[in-house]
Amino acid sequence: MSETPKNPSPADLDRMTDAELVRLGTQLDEVDIRFRENRWPDGVTSRSEKRAARVVTIWFALSAVLALAFAVVYIAWPWEYRGQGEDGYWLYMLYTPLLGLTIGLSILFLGFGAVQFTKKFIPEEISVQTRHDGPSEEIDRRTIVAGLNDSWKTSTLGRRKVMGGFLGASVALIGLSAILPLGGMIKNPWRRGELNIAGDGTLHTTGWTLASDTRPDGLPAEKVYLGRDTGKVYPDGHPPAGEGRLERIHVEDLSAGGLESVFPLPASALGDFEEHMHSIHGVRNSVMLIRFRPADAARVIKRKGQENFNYGDLYAYSKICTHLACPTSLYEQQTHRFLCPCHQSQFDALEYAKPIFGPAARALPQLPIAVDSEGYLVANGDFIEPVGPAFWERRS
Numbered sequence: 001m002s003e004t005p006k007n008p009s010p011a012d013l014d015r016m017t018d019a020e021l022v023r024l025g026t027q028l029d030e031v032d033i034r035f036r037e038n039r040w041p042d043g044v045t046s047r048s049e050k051r052a053a054r055v056v057t058i059w060f061a062l063s064a065v066l067a068l069a070f071a072v073v074y075i076a077w078p079w080e081y082r083g084q085g086e087d088g089y090w091l092y093m094l095y096t097p098l099l100g101l102t103i104g105l106s107i108l109f110l111g112f113g114a115v116q117f118t119k120k121f122i123p124e125e126i127s128v129q130t131r132h133d134g135p136s137e138e139i140d141r142r143t144i145v146a147g148l149n150d151s152w153k154t155s156t157l158g159r160r161k162v163m164g165g166f167l168g169a170s171v172a173l174i175g176l177s178a179i180l181p182l183g184g185m186i187k188n189p190w191r192r193g194e195l196n197i198a199g200d201g202t203l204h205t206t207g208w209t210l211a212s213d214t215r216p217d218g219l220p221a222e223k224v225y226l227g228r229d230t231g232k233v234y235p236d237g238h239p240p241a242g243e244g245r246l247e248r249i250h251v252e253d254l255s256a257g258g259l260e261s262v263f264p265l266p267a268s269a270l271g272d273f274e275e276h277m278h279s280i281h282g283v284r285n286s287v288m289l290i291r292f293r294p295a296d297a298a299r300v301i302k303r304k305g306q307e308n309f310n311y312g313d314l315y316a317y318s319k320i321c322t323h324l325a326c327p328t329s330l331y332e333q334q335t336h337r338f339l340c341p342c343h344q345s346q347f348d349a350l351e352y353a354k355p356i357f358g359p360a361a362r363a364l365p366q367l368p369i370a371v372d373s374e375g376y377l378v379a380n381g382d383f384i385e386p387v388g389p390a391f392w393e394r395r396s
């Protein structure tokens with residue numbers, strides 16, 4: 001090997017071999033390699049080397065298989081909710097544990113393989129380096145690249161095709177597993193499903209749309225009560241027959257100054273616990289029902305086109321913030337403001353819930369309400385504008 005020049009010119013660098021560049025790099029970095037030895041002798045493949053290669057390959061292979069299993073479980077496992085006692089309950093219950101188990105073991109086995117590979121195949125080396133400051137120069141970059149090339153060659157990974165293949169597959173599949181769950185968030189917001197207690201899947205509808213005279217499914221309007229959540233739960237998940245979670249609100253139920261969260265409760269679903277839970281979980285369903293004190297009700301400013309949406313001093317506003325859809329669940333009774341806790345938007349309840357502070361730019365939509373012959377509060381139609389944040393096709 002020729003003597004390594006102390007201050008090589010670009011022409012010298014071009015002439016130098018990788019080994020010479022590595023040596024130059026260590027000198028320039030003031031690295032003192034005290035000890036360096038390949039794990040296995042060059043040119044001879046012993047049985048113990050083969051055994052070591054096999055063990056590492058198996059770890060990488062197991063990691064790749066489990067990453068693949070994660071993808072298969074994520075895509076194909078029956079994940080739809082099943083209640084206790086229903087067919088498919090245990091398969092449903094296994095979905096999340098299986099996702100965690102497969103991706104967790106995949107990463108663990110990849111780690112085992114990497115540790116074993118480093119211990120069995122990367123040359124043993126003891127180096128001492130003094131640290132220094134400053135940016136990297138051309139010479140440093142060249143020597144670093146040479147060092148990486150040297151690591152690749154001496155690691156022997158280049159000639160261990162099967163092991164390298166499984167390592168690559170494992171890393172690629174684990175990367176895929178990280179991206180794959182994003183697929184569940186991609187959804188066509190205009191794909192119209194059946195209109196039910198949570199809307200029809202598009203951004204224009206909610207469970208209250210069932211009360212609309214112009215329903216998108218063409219069916220006649222249903223009677224939809226304002227339903228109060230009683231919070232009932234049953235330890236075995238099975239409510240007695242006819243036992244609902246939502247209950248109707250009588251016009252006398254709410255005292256002056258009071259506020260209640262309500263959800264759509266179709267007359268056809270009274271006492272249907274499961275439907276009530278779907279109503280509560282409907283992302284655009286929740287509404288704040290508020291009863292102003294007489295003095296406050298006299299100061300209310302109504303929005304044009306919504307003059308008959310209230311029933312006396314009772315008003316119903318969507319709870320979904322028009323900024324980014326957080327629940328505007330805080331009500332300041334003295335100032336009559338709804339406050340959204342996410343980014344502090346405030347809405348004036350006395351003036352059609354128009355925004356008066358924060359990033360929200362539109363009023364909270366108002367639900368038209370009425371009282372039926374028995375004195376229960378019902379929706380008097382649907383919202384006249386979409387609930388929640390802006391979207392491209394929105395006109396209001």
Ligand code: FES
Binds near residue numbers: 326341360
């Ligand atoms: S979501 Fe309500 S202020 Fe941002």
